[in-house]
Amino acid sequence: MRNRKRSYNFISVILVFLMVSIWFYFDQEQQTKSIQIGVSLYLENDTFVEKILSAMEQEALNYEEETGVNVILNVSVANGSQRTQNEQVKRYVEMGYDAICVNLVDRTNAAAIVDLGVFEGEDVPIVFFNREPVAEDIMRRDMVYYVGSDAKQSAVLQGQAVVECYQNYPKLMDKNGDGVLQYVMLEGEMGHQDAIMRSDYSLQTIVNMGVPLHKLASETADWNRKRASDLMEQWIESYGDDIELVLCNNDDMALGALDILSKTSIKAAVFGIDATDVGIQALDEGALWATVDCNSKEQGQAVLRIAADLAMKGSLSDKLELTQQRYVRVPLIKKISTSLG
Ligand code: BGC
Numbered sequence: 312m313r314n315r316k317r318s319y320n321f322i323s324v325i326l327v328f329l330m331v332s333i334w335f336y337f338d339q340e341q342q343t344k345s346i347q348i349g350v351s352l353y354l355e356n357d358t359f360v361e362k363i364l365s366a367m368e369q370e371a372l373n374y375e376e377e378t379g380v381n382v383i384l385n386v387s388v389a390n391g392s393q394r395t396q397n398e399q400v401k402r403y404v405e406m407g408y409d410a411i412c413v414n415l416v417d418r419t420n421a422a423a424i425v426d427l428g429v430f431e432g433e434d435v436p437i438v439f440f441n442r443e444p445v446a447e448d449i450m451r452r453d454m455v456y457y458v459g460s461d462a463k464q465s466a467v468l469q470g471q472a473v474v475e476c477y478q479n480y481p482k483l484m485d486k487n488g489d490g491v492l493q494y495v496m497l498e499g500e501m502g503h504q505d506a507i508m509r510s511d512y513s514l515q516t517i518v519n520m521g522v523p524l525h526k527l528a529s530e531t532a533d534w535n536r537k538r539a540s541d542l543m544e545q546w547i548e549s550y551g552d553d554i555e556l557v558l559c560n561n562d563d564m565a566l567g568a569l570d571i572l573s574k575t576s577i578k579a580a581v582f583g584i585d586a587t588d589v590g591i592q593a594l595d596e597g598a599l600w601a602t603v604d605c606n607s608k609e610q611g612q613a614v615l616r617i618a619a620d621l622a623m624k625g626s627l628s629d630k631l632e633l634t635q636q637r638y639v640r641v642p643l644i645k646k647i648s649t650s651l652g
Contacts, residue, residue: 348384393416439456465603499564
């Protein structure tokens with residue numbers, strides 16, 4: 312009788328032990344099946360950056376479906392302050408986030424963020440996107456990557472689109488028939504790699520392809536639709552119908568120019584870059600002559616994949632095509648309106 316009781320006790324102990332082990336095992340499993348990714352954006356309401364972010368959110372869901380890993384994205388906005396952004400990154404690191412994605416405020420100043428991402432001797436993965444740090448900052452340590460588009464290529468494609476339209480509609484574009492296109496240019500934020508390259512190379516491409524240009528005015532409108540429409544209003548007052556071509560470093564500024572042009576009887580050919588939803592709508596309506604699709608979807612997908620893979624495995628999947636070991640540059644496509652003429 313006593314022996315029987317003893318063996319019951321023994322079995323109970325074993326059962327409790329097994330249950331605790333199973334609970335512990337599943338709890339551990341649960342813990343590794345969830346990763347936290349911090350995102351810091353340079354500004355709120357940037358149409359193109361918002362599009363990249365939506366693609367990241369969608370890709371987080373895809374990743375979860377494919378791998379069973381729950382990806383938690385926490386997004387903060389730096390409101391144009393590098394100091395605020397550094398604090399946000401520091402907080403993510405201290406809270407034990409598994410990876411951090413940064414849309415830099417000041418692209419010349421990424422070293423501090425790269426260094427902040429080393430916690431208790433461990434490299435926290437950092438993926439910069441859209442606003443490209445200088446190469447030395449990316450190479451400062453392991454686990455630092457950049458995703459973006461090739462700024463020069465976007466400019467060349469814009470230039471080619473202008474020339475193609477000129478060949479197809481010479482009279483519509485060259486209104487005074489002098490064989491030269493009188494242009495104004497709305498430039499992006501000063502110091503931004505895309506603004507610098509797009510301003511230079513779109514002009515160079517047009518001229519090299521044999522279409523002479525004459526500059527009426529050019530100025531930065533900081534990627535911003537309202538600022539672009541204010542500048543365009545001034546230029547219309549100064550140059551009126553002489554404006555034949557409006558070259559814009561992004562779609563939002565092209566839309567700003569169109570906001571004003573549509574209130575006048577002046578016809579000018581307006582070109583953007585990005586292929587945002589509003590940009591594509593204007594293209595379909597024939598208001599925007601052409602844009603360059605900078606593939607926000609693939610950009611967002613790549614940012615999320617790099618962050619999640621590094622967080623989960625410490626290495627990247629073979630599917631990702633890297634250039635110079637640390638860069639993903641997405642393919643771009645020029646899009647010309649089919650509603651012109
Ligand atoms: C886009 C702009 C955007 C900027 C923000 C550029 O690549 O073309 O639309 O405002 O990035 O950094």
